[in-house]
Amino acid sequence: MQRANDPTGGKADAFAADLLRGHTDTIVLGVLRARDRYGFEIYKAIRDATGGDYEIKEATLYAAYRRLVKDGLVEAYWGDESQGGRRKYYRITDAGRAVYRRNVDAWVATRSTIDSLLDLKGS
Amino acid sequence: MTNISVHRLLDDAFAGIAVTPDVQDLKEEIRANLLDRVAELTAQGVGADDAARRAVDELGDVRALVAEATADDGARSPAAPAPAVVDAAAAAARQRVPVRPRYVVGVIVASVVILLAFVPVIWVFSLTAERAEAGWVPLVLAAPYLAGPGVGWIVAASLRRETAAHHAMPWRRAAAYGCATALLAAGTAGGTVSAVLFARPGAVFQLGLPLVVAGGAWLAYLLATQTNRRKPWVLELEREHAQVGNRFEHDPVAAARFGIYTVVVWGVTAAVFLAVGFTAGWLWALTAVLLGFAAQMLLLARMLFGGEDRSAHRARPVP
Numbered sequence: 001m002q003r004a005n006d007p008t009g010g011k012a013d014a015f016a017a018d019l020l021r022g023h024t025d026t027i028v029l030g031v032l033r034a035r036d037r038y039g040f041e042i043y044k045a046i047r048d049a050t051g052g053d054y055e056i057k058e059a060t061l062y063a064a065y066r067r068l069v070k071d072g073l074v075e076a077y078w079g080d081e082s083q084g085g086r087r088k089y090y091r092i093t094d095a096g097r098a099v100y101r102r103n104v105d106a107w108v109a110t111r112s113t114i115d116s117l118l119d120l121k122g123s
Numbered sequence: 124m125t126n127i128s129v130h131r132l133l134d135d136a137f138a139g140i141a142v143t144p145d146v147q148d149l150k151e152e153i154r155a156n157l158l159d160r161v162a163e164l165t166a167q168g169v170g171a172d173d174a175a176r177r178a179v180d181e182l183g184d185v186r187a188l189v190a191e192a193t194a195d196d197g198a199r200s201p202a203a204p205a206p207a208v209v210d211a212a213a214a215a216a217r218q219r220v221p222v223r224p225r226y227v228v229g230v231i232v233a234s235v236v237i238l239l240a241f242v243p244v245i246w247v248f249s250l251t252a253e254r255a256e257a258g259w260v261p262l263v264l265a266a267p268y269l270a271g272p273g274v275g276w277i278v279a280a281s282l283r284r285e286t287a288a289h290h291a292m293p294w295r296r297a298a299a300y301g302c303a304t305a306l307l308a309a310g311t312a313g314g315t316v317s318a319v320l321f322a323r324p325g326a327v328f329q330l331g332l333p334l335v336v337a338g339g340a341w342l343a344y345l346l347a348t349q350t351n352r353r354k355p356w357v358l359e360l361e362r363e364h365a366q367v368g369n370r371f372e373h374d375p376v377a378a379a380r381f382g383i384y385t386v387v388v389w390g391v392t393a394a395v396f397l398a399v400g401f402t403a404g405w406l407w408a409l410t411a412v413l414l415g416f417a418a419q420m421l422l423l424a425r426m427l428f429g430g431e432d433r434s435a436h437r438a439r440p441v442p
Binding site for chain 2: 038039040043044057058059060062063086087088
């Protein structure tokens, strides 16, 4: 991920971007929960959700799609568009939904742990 | 024009990357996304060419992208299945025709219609002539004309679906195939049923023939005009062929060499022509012209299309 309009704190941004990149697969699974989507829709959904502050690099997304398909978490199929570019749609599988829920639960648990850890005052 | 420039930029970005089916797949996926991004940019008021360039620039380094997206292809553990098996499985996955509930339901309904339509026919024909009631006759006669559209529907829906992994047949064309088949089926079955029912072989021709001829002619027309030329992958091939280009335009030295060779070829040809003509006869002299022509053509082919990046185009598999 990249800060699109970089103001000052490069370090803090790099930290946030790293944190986010670790969750690309889960984010994509989340985007696919409601309905099947193709690459640009997914990209746009993520971009719009962050208010345009962060952009996931497309290369990262394409790699994520491949990985998710290979792990059986999503299925890919070509759309019916008869001319121009064919769209490759992704559909989340039951396994994908399970992994999504598990990852979200893990994140929620970790988040509170990290919150309390970061709040520790050395004595 | 927008699209053309996106396609060209995409080709440029992929130039020099070995075209495996996987890479081709990725390229097609990227193409559709690029077209959407360009549409979004042009809607914001960016000029067509700028939009295309920006969309492709946003991809970043395509070589790295391809490497990242297809990273796990190279590393196969020894226990993994042989590459051929993996490739076949990957190809099957790529070409898989998605199951659509509508299609399945439609085929079942059409099959049931066809079967029900022929129930009265079987019923009447299984009885002896005396016991058959006149009330059944309209049902028997109607059967082929109910079943025909059913058959046509199955044909049309299957054609529309068949190539979904590539590109579905346009629905109008699929429907035309369906109608033609329906006419053919209704004509054949209708003629036969009435001939048997009325015990008059001539009825086959009177009732069936017009429909069969119409359906057959329509089918022949459709088959004769069946073409791939509007399919995107054919357009893609055309673009690639156009890209091979004219060597003489960007390599003046080659063009000059070609001119000199041409003069030499035809000079020698003329000399041989005259020599053979005066000694062995003028008919034999024509052989020299033929050989000169062949040499010229070979020279042209070698020099016009030969050149530096031939290997890049040779490796391309036909999708």
